[in-house]
Amino acid sequence: MNERRRVYFDHNATTPVHPAVLEAMLPYLKEQYGNPSSGHQFGRAVRNRIAEAREIVAAALGAKPAEIYFTSGGTESDNLAIKGYAWANRKTNGGAIVTSSIEHPAVLEVVKYLGKNGFQTRILKVGPDALVDLGEVREALDAGVALISVMHGNNEVGSIQPVAEIAAMAKERGAAMHTDAVQTFMKIPVKVDELGVDMLSLSGHKINAPKGVGALYVRKGIKLTPLNHGGHHERGVRAGTENVPGIIGLAKAVELGVANMEENARRARELRDELERRILAEIPFVIVNGHRERRTPNTLNVTFECVEGEALLINLDMAGIAISTGSACSSGSLDPSHVLMAMGIPHELIHGSLRFSVGHENTREDIDYVMRHLPRIIASVREISPLWDVKNQRVVSVEEAAAGARIARK
Amino acid sequence: MSQDTSFGYSDIVMDHFTNPRNVLRTSEEEYAASGVGMVGNPTCGDMMKVWIKVDDQDRIYDLKWKTFGCASAIGSTSMMSVMVTENGGMQIDQALKIKPQDIMDRLGGLPSIKIHCSVLGDKALRSVIQDYLKRTGREDLIHEGKATIVCECLNVTDKEIEEEVLEGVTDFETLQERTKISTGCGKCRPSAEALFETYRAKYFG
Numbered sequence: 284m285n286e287r288r289r290v291y292f293d294h295n296a297t298t299p300v301h302p303a304v305l306e307a308m309l310p311y312l313k314e315q316y317g318n319p320s321s322g323h324q325f326g327r328a329v330r331n332r333i334a335e336a337r338e339i340v341a342a343a344l345g346a347k348p349a350e351i352y353f354t355s356g357g358t359e360s361d362n363l364a365i366k367g368y369a370w371a372n373r374k375t376n377g378g379a380i381v382t383s384s385i386e387h388p389a390v391l392e393v394v395k396y397l398g399k400n401g402f403q404t405r406i407l408k409v410g411p412d413a414l415v416d417l418g419e420v421r422e423a424l425d426a427g428v429a430l431i432s433v434m435h436g437n438n439e440v441g442s443i444q445p446v447a448e449i450a451a452m453a454k455e456r457g458a459a460m461h462t463d464a465v466q467t468f469m470k471i472p473v474k475v476d477e478l479g480v481d482m483l484s485l486s487g488h489k490i491n492a493p494k495g496v497g498a499l500y501v502r503k504g505i506k507l508t509p510l511n512h513g514g515h516h517e518r519g520v521r522a523g524t525e526n527v528p529g530i531i532g533l534a535k536a537v538e539l540g541v542a543n544m545e546e547n548a549r550r551a552r553e554l555r556d557e558l559e560r561r562i563l564a565e566i567p568f569v570i571v572n573g574h575r576e577r578r579t580p581n582t583l584n585v586t587f588e589c590v591e592g593e594a595l596l597i598n599l600d601m602a603g604i605a606i607s608t609g610s611a612c613s614s615g616s617l618d619p620s621h622v623l624m625a626m627g628i629p630h631e632l633i634h635g636s637l638r639f640s641v642g643h644e645n646t647r648e649d650i651d652y653v654m655r656h657l658p659r660i661i662a663s664v665r666e667i668s669p670l671w672d673v674k675n676q677r678v679v680s681v682e683e684a685a686a687g688a689r690i691a692r693k
Numbered sequence: 694m695s696q697d698t699s700f701g702y703s704d705i706v707m708d709h710f711t712n713p714r715n716v717l718r719t720s721e722e723e724y725a726a727s728g729v730g731m732v733g734n735p736t737c738g739d740m741m742k743v744w745i746k747v748d749d750q751d752r753i754y755d756l757k758w759k760t761f762g763c764a765s766a767i768g769s770t771s772m773m774s775v776m777v778t779e780n781g782g783m784q785i786d787q788a789l790k791i792k793p794q795d796i797m798d799r800l801g802g803l804p805s806i807k808i809h810c811s812v813l814g815d816k817a818l819r820s821v822i823q824d825y826l827k828r829t830g831r832e833d834l835i836h837e838g839k840a841t842i843v844c845e846c847l848n849v850t851d852k853e854i855e856e857e858v859l860e861g862v863t864d865f866e867t868l869q870e871r872t873k874i875s876t877g878c879g880k881c882r883p884s885a886e887a888l889f890e891t892y893r894a895k896y897f898g
Contacts, residue, residue: 589761590761591738591739591761591762591763592763593763594710594762594767597700600700601711610763612738612762612763612765612807629736630735630736630737630738631735631736634735634738667713667716667760668760668761669740669741669742670735670761672721
């Protein structure tokens with residue numbers, strides 16, 4: 284009962300490197316140190332392995348190897364896709380760029396930056412379920428757009444956008460479509476032709492590869508202006524000597540991910556659903572944020588009413604449990620989560636939101652451990668909250684208790 | 694404790710957060726306070742409610758509180774409660790002299806983005822004392838600082854600028870986004886910027 288564990292439920296932030304990934308990388312940190320651009324055997328050996336890695340990533344996406352560009356991660360992929368496309372295609376439909384209000388900052392801030400630098404931009408609203416409205420997408424595209432970027436799965440609430448539908452509408456109107464698939468790649472099927480996208484970002488460290496590596500898929504025929512000018516690496520689109528160990532690690536993680544995707548997704552969903560079920564059953568006044576079905580299988584975002592997220596995060600951390608919160612107090616900025624705000628959730632409920640994101644190494648014991656501590660922590664923080672007094676009195680009022688019992692019986 | 698385990702908070706903040714002093718554990722009715730005060734707003738992420746008991750010599754001999762907020766909001770209220778009630782309790786005129794900086798000093802400092810939590814602790818104390826003074830028919834003793842309008846177009850006061858600085862606003866552009874100051878005729882901009890810098894220097898200089 285008093286056993287002490289370390290439980291990591293923050294896999295949407297980052298994941299541990301898989302032992303087999305590390306194993307695959309080690310030679311490229313040791314004896315295989317050649318520069319892939321070199322003509323000699325040291326370089327050739329590494330160059331061939333990078334080519335294989337590119338084939339592995341391409342195959343996972345249903346793309347051609349020549350359409351894969353290795354980058355330093357999700358943020359660079361998003362920057363390269365959006366700025367690179369905007370600069371190379373500013374004459375297309377006036378260079379207008381459309382994105383959604385719940386994008387990762389690596390997309391949203393790029394679009395805002397371009398907006399301040401002469402590009403027409405539009406940011407789409409989302410509904411309470413964190414999904415964009417296809418009617419609004421159509422209306423935005425009808426106005427003439429060069430590029431639309433809408434994320435596949437949201438990092439905070441897990442909501443999965445109708446990317447294929449948006450891409451089809453974009454194509455009909457001569458606009459290019461980019462999607463940030465960092466949170467869906469290796470969790471659900473991500474195939475560029477099924478989605479119909481022109482560009483797609485992915486990241487290594489969200490899929491049990493190391494930090495500092497990612498990739499951008501760019502459909503053949505799409506022109507990008509590079510962010511990094513220099514050598515002819517990555518066919519001139521991304522200058523800089525390749526992160527060889529990272530790329531090898533990314534390819535290994537993709538291999539493992541493709542082989543185990545269904546099993547991994549099923550396990551993640553089971554654990555996530557079990558955690559959600561127990562939180563709702565064992566803790567009163569809890570709200571699940573985001574779409575319940577159209578959701579990445581590992582993500583759970585919940586609000587605990589009357590309490591503030593940072594206080595919960597610190598208490599959970601002291602119990603060895605790692606999660607994240609949408610509260611302003613832990614963001615380092617003045618505002619709470621932009622995603623939950625865009626969904627129209629009242630600020631006081633955003634401040635009490637926690638995100639649990641499940642990963643491969645989590646077990647049922649981890650859920651048991653969380654549920655041994657979470658109800659106690661929520662109760663203790665609520666006990667010193669003036670809001671809880673109000674809520675709590677409502678719980679015990681006879682009329683409401685009777686009404687609640689009637690609802691519960693239904 | 695290292696930074697690693699304290700979230701950038703001092704050991705004292707963490708101690709008061711994990712073991713808060715003087716929390717109201719009974720019902721409000723049962724406590725029968727001489728005064729009640731409430732400040733903050735759940736929308737902004739922190740709200741504090743404070744109850745005091747005062748004897749016939751105007752000495753606050755007991756103070757209880759409840760706080761919705763982060764670790765530093767909870768720690769700040771807890772420390773404020775200790776400062777007011779230690780050594781037999783403070784006279785109300787002494788308690789009114791407590792400043793956010795005094796609470797912060799006793800906490801061993803707060804991260805700059807959290808300074809507004811100590812401001813709220815101080816405001817909560819003022820609010821509860823004012824309630825007590827009203828209940829005892831001494832409204833005349835309430836000296837609420839008057840705010841001066843800096844931006845006439847949008848009705849922004851010096852107090853609002855000070856509060857935004859304490860909330861953690863570090864540049865004039867953000868101040869404008871939040872208060873709309875100097876976005877009308879723009880005439881007040883030089884004085885508004887100077888005032889903003891004065892408050893920045895006062896709290897973060």
